[in-house]
Amino acid sequence: MGQNLSGGCACVAILYETDADPMLMLNCACPDCQKASGSASSAIVVVPEPAVRLTGEPRYPKSVGNEGKAVERGFCPTCGSQVTAKLERMPDVLGLQAGSLDDPSRFKPAMDIFTDSAQPWDHMQPDTQKLRQGLSA
Ligand SMILES: [Zn+2]
Numbered sequence: 001m002g003q004n005l006s007g008g009c010a011c012v013a014i015l016y017e018t019d020a021d022p023m024l025m026l027n028c029a030c031p032d033c034q035k036a037s038g039s040a041s042s043a044i045v046v047v048p049e050p051a052v053r054l055t056g057e058p059r060y061p062k063s064v065g066n067e068g069k070a071v072e073r074g075f076c077p078t079c080g081s082q083v084t085a086k087l088e089r090m091p092d093v094l095g096l097q098a099g100s101l102d103d104p105s106r107f108k109p110a111m112d113i114f115t116d117s118a119q120p121w122d123h124m125q126p127d128t129q130k131l132r133q134g135l136s137a
């Protein structure tokens with residue numbers, strides 16, 4: 001199909017590109033994603049990690065603990081944009097923050113995870129699979 005996903009942070013210090021098809025697209029409403037995004041959830045496109053060509057180095061904050069370790073978010077140390085995400089349960093994959101895509105409209109979530117901690121004002125799409133906790137819960 002030659003689908004090509006590309007994107008990066010707001011100041012373009014971090015850029016990524018991959019020819020791999022997304023394995024999964026999901027929204028994560030765990031408490032850490034809410035804090036980190038300043039919003040209802042993180043929107044993440046999951047791709048095979050070896051297939052991603054990454055320019056620049058996202059910084060991964062040390063997780064503050066509790067259950068929100070499900071996702072580690074990589075951000076640009078210059079502009080602060082969240083760009084990547086590592087999923088605890090899936091070490092061979094890299095998450096791309098959907099809003100960092102050059103074409104964010106290609107984000108079509110199949111799943112909402114950590115719905116137990118979702119906010120009442122988080123209006124999830126009705127046709128997605130809902131997991132109350134993380135992926136392997
Ligand atoms: Zn940046």
Ligand SMILES: [Zn+2]
Nearest residue numbers: 028030033071
């Ligand atoms: Zn999360």
